[in-house]
Amino acid sequence: MIASILLRLLYLVLFLALPPLVLGVVNRVKSVFAGRQGPPLWQLYADLWRLARKGAVYSRTTTWVFRAGPVVALAAVASAGLLMAFGGSPAAFSFGGDFVLFAYLLGLARFATVLAALDTGSSFEGMGAAREVTFSSLAEPALFLCLATLARATGSLSLTGMLGPALPDAWSHAAPALLLASIALFVVALAENARIPFDDPNTHLELTMIHEVMVLDHSGPDLALILYGASLKLFLFGALFVRLALGFPVQGLAGVGVFLAGIVGFGVLVGVVESTMARLRLVRVPQLLVGASVLSAFSLVLLLR
């Protein structure tokens, strides 16, 4: 009992501590592909530390909504972490239908970021916000279809149950459906985290950006909160993908090792995708997202028929 609580705490600490490292892994993979040496793995920690101590500048157009945006977004993503079952351990909070709260907390984070972007009155940030809400509302059905597939395969309505001991069994009798769901989930993860092929985190042209353009006006501690929140979100989706894809039969401390290896693998996968693909044209993005929905709907149909 105490061991289980300690394990959950350990995972929560890892959840709060490790996400910047995953982005470091992604960037390292990209620089290896490009033949560069690249920034150190802990670059984002250094960036966050620097930004947190810097001052901020606020636009005269903005109101409290702009200041609340990063705070609410980070708080929402961090509390979504309480619902995620990392590694071989159950989640800190687990109840029937917690996956809905998980998805809607991420929605709250997005809503806060979008409003903060609109508060600046800049057309660039309005553009980014419009793209963000468009793509995310198309990604949402795909996410829920994946979760419905998982619920059907494992007979559970909580994330802990869906990703828990019933999952290895489900892989043995419903592998094709779960494979399709994993692929769709990976696409959703890329879209939700503004990675290539949906959005380029390194772009410098405001007209083509989505997520980055929404945070153009944030500086100092606010930007630190946003960058940290984005890394937490990537980690959450990584954890979901790793547990779904591996089936995760390992419990206890051994599970921690497997989980961390899986997360690093997820980072490598994202890095490989970013290195080998170009960003899609904006008009193609909805098609890919609808494609992910169709894929996950197909996985559900495989289980329902």
Next chain:
Amino acid sequence: MTLLLVGTGLVLTALSGSLALALRREPERAQRAACALLVAGAVLGIAGAVLAMAQGGSVGFHASWSPPGAALALRLDSLSALFLLPIFGIPAAGSVYALAYFPQGASGGRTIRVQIFYGLITASMALVVIAANALLFLAAWEVMALCGFVLVLTEHEKRETQRAAYVYLAAAHVGALALFALFSLLGSAAGSFDFDRMAGAGLAPGAALFALMLLGFGLKAGLMPLHFWLPGAHSSAPSHVSALLSGVLIKTGIYGLLRVTGFFAAPPLWWGLALLALGGASAVLGVAFALAQHDLKRLLAYHSVENIGIIAMGAGLALVGRAAGDPALVALGLAGAVLHVMNHALFKALLFLGAGAVDHACGTREIDLLGGVARAMPRTAVLFLLGAAAISGLPPLNGFVSEWLVYLGSMRALSSKASLVPWAVLAAPVLALVGGLAAACFAKVVGTVFLGTPRSEHVARHEAAPAMLAPMAALAGACAFIGLFPVALMPALRNAAAAWAATAPESLAGPGRAGIASAAAITGCAAVLVALVAALAAWRNRRARGAPASETWGCGYARPSARMQYTGSSFAEMLTLRFGWAFFPRARVKPPRGPFPKHAAFSSHVPDTVLDVALVPSIKTASWAAEHVRRLQRAQVQGQALLVGITVLGLLAWRFLWW
């Protein structure tokens, strides 16, 4: 006792408007007196409803009434009690709001008329949900519909108001006609017009009955193809009337649907699946049309279509649960539907009152002409933002809880062994899409209206009056309370499900307990969220104290103007393009021409597809054809003789050849 309280509240609210008339010499006092009487009646009514919910079970009253088949039969059970809360609560908030928004001192007779019918419609809605006899129900239903007509017609000098009111009246009467047919069929099958007898008669569920139900109650509720009267009527009325119409009146359609489906011991599976599909279509298309609107109140009215869709999805899941014999599904679906009825009443009333405050201060409801309203109206902005987050289903507010219950219901259907039932899970991705689109739509509204800088000369100059802010704050408080402590309502929802499915509440104890445990966990997560926000905000405020102010970063462009901001239309364009197949946009484009273009203009408008593209043209064609036939009849004696001759020949031919 509870019924007596509700009855007293009903009488007081019905009489409240007459005070405004009696004391009209002193308009301000008259309005305050009328408002006080309505609030007093509402408090009594809510007290009665809360007591009834606490006691469980049901109380009835029966007296004879002279029309054949009629009886003054009333019944207050857990389902009626839950509906009574918004029915009394929202008008009370609206009448306080009207003290500043629609003062009798300024608009005189018009206010008196609104007051009279505002009280009367409240009482008739309360009577609708406690009536236990079909004739009494229909009488209250008609009074309610006619009061609604007069209220919509408040600004009767405007052409679009006249048209909206006329369409409303026509729709209300078509619906009432369907209900007369429905209750005649039910009454003749059960041998009585009393609801108790109908419920016990073991009625056979027929397709015709279900179609009549959908037509009659769906027209009132505004389910998708039948919603055509709603956007016009709800946007033409004054805001506190819109809040009542959109927040409460359309819910009587949902109540009727639930009450009548409750009469059948075993509703067939296809009823539930059909309602689920209709609800899904209504939700998706409602929010899609809302995204395309640029009139603030019309946009909110389309969101009512969306939310009615979500409620219908919950009710559909509950019906599926009854057909499949799964009490947990019944409990989840009905709890989601009924809770969403209450939640939607709260946040939609809040949003309409907020929209009224913006309209009052800026003089326009055009979203793309507004901007930066939050500067002059910070309190209104906070309250509107809370309502927007609640209607988008974001935690930790009330909209999330009811949508969560509907999600749980659709996922619960997955574990059913019966064929077809697991397909109800497709409600979950539909709901996810709707949630995403609703969040997008309210990001558009809040972002364009309240944030940024003013886009035109319609600038807000003053904060809304305290009498307008107070009811909005009360509604927002209720939204936050239900979102943070959903456990408080779970027993009442379980009792309502038991009353509807005509089972003992004990049979729902298992799913009820699971729901309560989950609801408690939601409270825990919400507490963590609020604590995190507070902690992070404290840290950030300490770090960012005394930060310098500057211009918004314009990528090096030094002279950005307010008109360069993204507008609501441009914000929603990418999404509305996805729904091009459902829209028939009317655009007027005057492109810039020549090497030195002087003037260019663009305006677009998305009319209602059902009303403006389908119904009105087909009615026009029909009346054009009828006009031609009539001209034949009016013309000359020979023409009339010809018409009579053809008719007689036709009848004879029918009589002898086919019959």
